[in-house]
Amino acid sequence: MPPLLETLPVGPDCAQWNVWGTLARLVVTEPAAVPAARTIVEDVLAAVDSACSRFRPDSELVRACRAGGSPVWVSPLLAGLVAVALQAARETDGDVDPTVGAALCHLGYDADLRWVVLRDRSSAPTSSAPPTGLPEPSPVAGWRRVRLQDCELTVPYGTQLDLGATAKAWAADRAARQVARRCRVGALVALGGDIATAGPAPAGGWRVRVQDQPGDPYCVVGVPAGAALATSSTVSRQWTVGDTTMHHIVDPRTGRPASRVWRTVSVAAFSCVRANTLSTAALVRGDRAVPWLTGLGAPGRLVAADGRIRTTGDWSAKEEAQ
Template sequence: MPLIEALPVGVDTAQWNVWGTVARVVVTDPERLSSAAAVLKAELAAVDRACSRFRDDSELRRACTGRPVTVSPLLAELVAAALTAARETGGDVDPTVGAALCGLGYDRDFAALTGREVAPAVRVFTAPDWRSVRLEDRELTVPAGVLLDLGATAKAVTADRAAARIAAELGVGVLVALGGDIATAGDGPDGGWRVLVRDRPEDPSCTVRLPAGAAMATSSTASRTWGRPGELLHHIVDPRTGRPAPRVWRTVSVAAFSCLRANTLSTAAIVRGHDAPALLGGAPSRLVTPALDVLRLGGWPASFAGLS
């Protein structure tokens, strides 16, 4: 996942574990760090209550009833983001894969999944896809039997929301990183935010400078994995098969004007496989193969300056 490599003078960071990954907040005014961390924790808690598929009391779990349900503004925003990602990728990023993930054994927070023996896969296919989910203002209708999973896009939206809120409320430059999802807001440090892009310690790495207001996302088939005898699974599901996408790419990193957009493209690129370069087009992107070869697209990283 992308890491903050070397912090310039006057910049400070806090980090903690959440959602089976690491949350980091970096600010240009160290005196505002504790307040910034509190804002991020509040955003994380609100999103967890709204859309966790691992909590029986989450608003999303209660809304998956097959009937129209009026939902909170936050859940409406999160579902709208997921449906937008599905539409923009032709269904490669589809929030209706929740049941498929459960069938693969990913039915609890990833931290609790690690080290657990997983039963053989249950092949789960539901006829509806993202186009069967209806959201009109705050009225959400999820077909009966469909379990939404907003994991990818909700994490990116949380990074975008938290960064914007911290910059606005505290008047600081800020970088928020939730695992591989990074969002920035406010005035950045001189020369931009310095970010080390690397998934696993043995992977090839590079250091880039994100301009203030830019974002980045890295999707991986190597980090969130779990297994059973003879099979190693990962969390990025191809909606057309209900199975983890083939490992054409070990990681895909994309820079964009929002973390949501970057995450949408990086996740879809994993699903798209060999056709990922056509999908990514001119987006600054870095793709790593299972053999650890690196493909750079869209002027990576020289074109970052044009994102802000």
């Protein structure tokens, strides 16, 4: 699953490593700060993983989902992450819904994607095997049924939460801010397609190449200090069930992968959570995404299944000459 590609070369001001099935990348304006900055980012990611990974049996989120509908006292960190996810659902009329966890498991995404892909390859049907169709949809409980009062979380019986649409973006925002504050540098933190910045930017801003897959159309944008950029994709995180290709953006109304109207949607905002919320919802909305983003005034770049590009807001003003 290639991450969003950047024009910045790997140099003394940069560190990168694999995490959460994608690539984490850290760039700072002072190379001497890289070791301390990386430790800060890794600490943030470890805390978020412990709080809300749905693949760890010891995570707080899994424990809350196994409580059978009973209230569970959770850490302020998990409470905050759930609150962010519920706010994203509210702002998108349920297009970004954290209760899609069971649907994702039903579709085969029930472990780290690396193992899902390996498992599917090892169990691929032979050419003589009959074709298999899309699995029957799994009901989505709906975000309004989740109850959060301070640090008391109640997840409906049988519901699995998946905070992937917001938690990774939140972690990028948090890590960039902490690096900038504690190391007193400008920082860019990229977690796959989620990019957050904080502190002073390099001269001319952070230059980011927006491209999901090699061969996809791309552009280079300038990201000003404190801004964020998120790219959501229907092609980067995918796997097969039988002879059906799945992807991880679930339409909560069907419990199935959203229609592939768009290969990718990129949105710029002043927080990565906001950018990712809009880019994910746009994939779910399909044909309705362009007028919706336009109405919000959100700078967006949408790549259709056939490679054609649509932009919204002032996205074109962010692009640099190639």
